[in-house]
């Protein structure tokens with residue numbers, strides 16, 4: 001595995017893979033790699049692609065009061081996981097390599113990104129898209145692999161890719177959960193055992209919503225009310241949003257449209273912000 005931190009070295013490595021006839025898959029991450037990221041790597045390798053993982057805590061997507069400085073970083077763990085998963089290149093540039101002083105161009109999607117996380121995290125999708133477009137231009141991958149854990153991120157990237165005709169195939173993989181049901185996330189490292197215990201109520205309530213849909217409930221108001229009620233029983237949880245949305249536009253729905261929608265949740269466990277979702 002090559003471990004690179006310079007853009008020109010990454011460009012050469014990707015060009016070499018392409019000229020050796022390999023399809024190249026890019027998996028953008030913020031590092032702190034875990035089983036969720038590993039599932040993306042395996043998905044990319046299923047079709048024989050050489051995998052480039054970027055591990056970059058992107059300063060552009062954090063607001064001033066968010067956790068950029070203390071976001072969990074683990075470069076040696078990232079390298080170990082990538083070695084084990086036969087990643088071709090781990091690209092971990094420093095912030096000034098990606099966004100040197102004077103960087104002044106941004107990419108903003110203006111519909112899908114306005115909902116859900118975009119309401120309170122106004123820097124998130126603009127910062128993410130700007131960073132990802134630069135990564136796409138550096139690596140020029142055939143495939144871009146993303147996890148359904150971040151359903152809105154997928155929808156925003158698909159919309160931007162369609163609007164701008166980005167020449168990349170987008171592949172997604174289901175949410176990986178720990179044995180207790182908590183969606184695996186780098187931010188789970190912040191949780192104490194008690195906080196984690198309470199956070200589990202979120203997955204339980206999403207499953208409850210799915211059961212209700214399976215037993216014929218269509219009204220999204222009823223689903224949201226039930227889930228809100230279950231989560232409110234937990235002392236440390238504070239809901240940021242619970243919404244049933246169209247999976248492409250992220251617009252709120254009044255009725256469940258099976259196969260087309262998901263329930264999305266974002267919540268605080270004390271001071272830790274987590275998200276989860278469930279296709280309905």
Ligand code: AMP
Nearest residue numbers: 029030036146147149150174175176184
């Ligand atoms: P992050 O490092 O959190 O920015 O995530 C990088 C990529 O990994 C994104 O496409 C995420 O959706 C995906 N990912 C993170 N956690 C999971 C998970 N538990 N299951 C599936 N994909 C995930």
